[in-house]
Amino acid sequence: MIKLNVVDKVYRTDTIETTALKNINLQVEKGEFLSIMGPSGCGKSTLLNIMGLLDKPSSGKVKIEELEVGTFGDRKLAKIRNRKIGFVFQSFHLINDLSVLDNVEIPLLYRRLSGKERKGRALEVLEKVGLSARVKHFPRQLSGGQCQRVAIARAIVGNPEIILADEPTGNLDSVMGAEIMDILMKLNKEANTTIVMVTHDIHLAEQTQRIIRLFDGSQVM
Amino acid sequence: MLKNYIKLAFKVLLRHKFFTFASLFGISFTLMILLVVTSVFDHILGPTYPETRLRRTLYVMDLEIKGPEITKRGSVGYYFLNKYVKSLKTPEKVAITSFMNRMISYNDQQKLKIIMKFTDSVFWEIMDFNFIDGKPYNNEDVSNVNPVAVINETTSEKFFGEESALGKFIEVDWKKYKVIGVVEDVPILRLLPYSDVWVPVTHTKEDITSYTMEGDYQALILAHTRSDFKKIKQEFKKHLDQVEFLDDQFDSIKGGADTFLESISREMFGFDDSQVYLIIGIMISLMILFMILPALNLVNININRIMERYSEIGVRKSFGASSITLVGQFIVENIILTLIGGGIGLILTIIVLSILNNVEVIPLANFTLNYRIFVFAILISIFFGIFSGVYPAFKMSRLQPVDALRGGQR
Numbered sequence: 001m002i003k004l005n006v007v008d009k010v011y012r013t014d015t016i017e018t019t020a021l022k023n024i025n026l027q028v029e030k031g032e033f034l035s036i037m038g039p040s041g042c043g044k045s046t047l048l049n050i051m052g053l054l055d056k057p058s059s060g061k062v063k064i065e066e067l068e069v070g071t072f073g074d075r076k077l078a079k080i081r082n083r084k085i086g087f088v089f090q091s092f093h094l095i096n097d098l099s100v101l102d103n104v105e106i107p108l109l110y111r112r113l114s115g116k117e118r119k120g121r122a123l124e125v126l127e128k129v130g131l132s133a134r135v136k137h138f139p140r141q142l143s144g145g146q147c148q149r150v151a152i153a154r155a156i157v158g159n160p161e162i163i164l165a166d167e168p169t170g171n172l173d174s175v176m177g178a179e180i181m182d183i184l185m186k187l188n189k190e191a192n193t194t195i196v197m198v199t200h201d202i203h204l205a206e207q208t209q210r211i212i213r214l215f216d217g218s219q220v221m
Numbered sequence: 222m223l224k225n226y227i228k229l230a231f232k233v234l235l236r237h238k239f240f241t242f243a244s245l246f247g248i249s250f251t252l253m254i255l256l257v258v259t260s261v262f263d264h265i266l267g268p269t270y271p272e273t274r275l276r277r278t279l280y281v282m283d284l285e286i287k288g289p290e291i292t293k294r295g296s297v298g299y300y301f302l303n304k305y306v307k308s309l310k311t312p313e314k315v316a317i318t319s320f321m322n323r324m325i326s327y328n329d330q331q332k333l334k335i336i337m338k339f340t341d342s343v344f345w346e347i348m349d350f351n352f353i354d355g356k357p358y359n360n361e362d363v364s365n366v367n368p369v370a371v372i373n374e375t376t377s378e379k380f381f382g383e384e385s386a387l388g389k390f391i392e393v394d395w396k397k398y399k400v401i402g403v404v405e406d407v408p409i410l411r412l413l414p415y416s417d418v419w420v421p422v423t424h425t426k427e428d429i430t431s432y433t434m435e436g437d438y439q440a441l442i443l444a445h446t447r448s449d450f451k452k453i454k455q456e457f458k459k460h461l462d463q464v465e466f467l468d469d470q471f472d473s474i475k476g477g478a479d480t481f482l483e484s485i486s487r488e489m490f491g492f493d494d495s496q497v498y499l500i501i502g503i504m505i506s507l508m509i510l511f512m513i514l515p516a517l518n519l520v521n522i523n524i525n526r527i528m529e530r531y532s533e534i535g536v537r538k539s540f541g542a543s544s545i546t547l548v549g550q551f552i553v554e555n556i557i558l559t560l561i562g563g564g565i566g567l568i569l570t571i572i573v574l575s576i577l578n579n580v581e582v583i584p585l586a587n588f589t590l591n592y593r594i595f596v597f598a599i600l601i602s603i604f605f606g607i608f609s610g611v612y613p614a615f616k617m618s619r620l621q622p623v624d625a626l627r628g629g630q631r
Contacts, residue, residue: 049623052539054538054539054621054622054623054626055621055622055623056621074543074544074545075543075545078538078541078542078543078544078546079541079543081538081539081540081541081622082540082541083541086540087539087540089626093532093535093536093539093626094536095229095532095533095536097229097232097233097236098228098229098232102228106536106537106540107540107541109542110540110541110542110543110546111541115224154540158540158541
C-alpha cells in the first residue's frame with residue numbers, strides 16, 4: 001500500500017543542517033494498522049508527513065499503491081491525497097469559521113459531487129462517529145474529544161484506503177483517547193482501512209498490529 | 222464549492238471586522254472619488270446633450286500667428302473661419318459660433334446678466350438641442366440679419382414665467398429680439414453649446430466681413446465619420462498654407478482642426494506638438510496610480526489576512542486542494558470583498574452626485590451615473606479583487622502542506 005525506499009529528510013538553513021530521517025525503508029500492507037513510536041524530535045511526524053505526501057523527502061522513493069510519486073506535480077499529489085488518504089492531526093486542525101458539517105465536507109469539495117451528495121455523505125460519517133446532533137455546531141462549541149471525532153469523520157468521509165493519524169489522542173484525556181482509538185480500530189477491522197498512527201502511548205501502540213520505532217531519524221528494531 | 226467559498230468569505234469578513242472595514246473603506250472611497258471624477262469628465266467631455274455628435278466633431282479654437290518680431294496666439298476671428306474653415310470640402314458641415322458674451326438685459330426694470338452667443342444657422346444642425354418650443358433660426362434669418370433669438374428654458378422662465386416665450390421679445394444689450402425657439406437648458410460645463418440666448422452671428426457689433434485673423438469665434442467641423450479626421454486635418458493644413466497676410470507684421474500661421482482633447486493639449490504644449498497621446502497617457506497613468514495605491518494597501522491587508530489562515534490552507538491542501546484551487550478560492554473571496562466595496566462605492570457616488578446636483582455647485586450641471594461609468598466601476602472592482610488577491614494567494618499556495626499546517630514556518 002505504502003512503500004518507502006531509502007528515504008532521507010534533511011532540513012537545511014544557511015548555517016545548519018538537520019537530518020530528520022535517515023535511510024528509512026518501510027512497507028505498509030493493505031489493511032494493516034501500524035504505529036510509529038519514538039522520543040520527541042525523532043522524526044515520527046516527518047515520516048508520517050512524507051507517507052501522506054504532505055512533505056517531500058530529500059532523497060529516496062515513496063510509492064503509494066505502486067505509484068512512484070516523486071515526480072508528481074502539485075495537482076496529481078493533491079488528487080492522491082484527496083482520493084486515497086485521510087489525515088487525523090493531534091491538534092484537530094478544524095476550520096473554526098465552518099460548522100461541523102462544513103468541516104467534514106471539505107475533502108468532498110475537491111471531487112465532482114453535488115451539494116446534496118456531499119451533505120448526505122458527511123451526515124452519514126458524522127453518525128458513525130456519534131456526532132449527528134452536533135452538525136450545526138462550530139468547533140469552538142465542542143469538547144476536545146468531539147473535535148477529534150469531527151476530524152476523524154473528515155478523514156473518512158471520502159472513503160480513503162489509508163488513514164494517517166498523528167498522535168490523535170495526544171490532546172485528549174484517557175477516556176476520550178480510548179474512544180478515538182476504538183473508532184480507529186473499528187475502521188481498520190470493518191472497512192479494512194490501512195492505518196498508520198504516530199503515538200507516544202505504548203498502550204495504544206500495543207493494540208496495533210505492528211510497531212515501528214524511530215530514534216534520531218533512524219528506524220530501530 | 223463556490224457556495225462554500227462564498228459562505229467562508231462572508232465569515233472571514235465578519236471575523237476581522239477592522240481589516241474588513243479598512244479594506245471596504247479603501248475600495249469604496251477610492252472608487253467613489255474615481256466615479257465622481259469620471260462622471261464630471263463624462264459630463265464635460267462625453268457625447269452628451271446637446272453634443273451628441275461630439276465623436277465626429279473637430280474644432281478650430283485658436284491660432285498662432287508669427288512675424289519677424291511678434292508672435293500672437295489666441296482665439297480666431299470670424300473672417301478667418303469663414304474664409305479658410307467654412308470652405309473645407311471634406312466635412313459634412315462646418316458651423317461658426319462665438320465664445321460666451323456677457324450681456325446686460327432688463328426685465329421689468331430688473332437688471333439681468335445674460336450669456337449670449339452669436340452663431341450661424343449650421344450651429345443648430347451640428348448641435349442636437351431639444352427644442353421645447355419653436356425652432357432655430359435659418360440661413361435666411363442670418364443673411365437678412367433678422368432680429369430673432371433662441372433662448373434656454375431658464376431664461377424663458379425668468380422673462381416670461383409660465384407663459385410661452387414664442388413670438389415675445391427679449392431685449393439684450395439694448396437690442397430687441399423676437400423669440401422663435403426655446404431649448405432645454407445646457408449644463409455650464411458644456412462650454413461650447415452653453416448660452417442663455419443665441420442670435421444670428423450677423424447681429425454682432427463687429428464687422429465680420431472685414432479681414433481679421435483674431436477674434437472670439439470658433440468653428441465646429443462635423444465629419445461624415447471619424448475616419449475622415451485625417452483628411453480634414455490635411456485639408457485644413459493646406460488652407461493654412463494659403464493664408465494671405467495683409468501687412469509685413471506676420472508671415473506664418475499655425476493652427477489645427479482638433480478633437481477636444483487635442484485642443485487641450487495645444488493649450489498645454491503649444492502648437493509645435495499636438496501631443497494628445499501624452500495627455501491621454503498622463504490621465505491614464507494618474508488613474509492607474511490612483512487605483513494602484515489602495516490596491517497595494519489591499520495586498521498588504523490580504524497578506525496579513527491570509528497569514529492568519531495558514532492552518533486552513535494546510536488542511537485544505539491535506540485533503541486534496543491543489544494550489545490553483547486555493548488561488549481560485551482566495552480570489553473569489555477577494556472579488557466578493559471588492560464587489561461589496563464597489564457596491565458601497567457606487568451608492569456613495571450616487572449620494573455625492575445627487576448632493577452636487579442639488580446644491581448646484583455647477584449651475585445646470587446634471588451629473589449622472591450612466592451605464593459606461595457603471596461598467597467601469599464593476600471592472601475596477603474586479604481589477605482590485607484580482608490585483609490585490611493574486612499575489613498573496615499565489616504566495617501561500619506555493620507552501621508545502623506541512624509548512625502551512627505548521628503556520629507557514631519551514
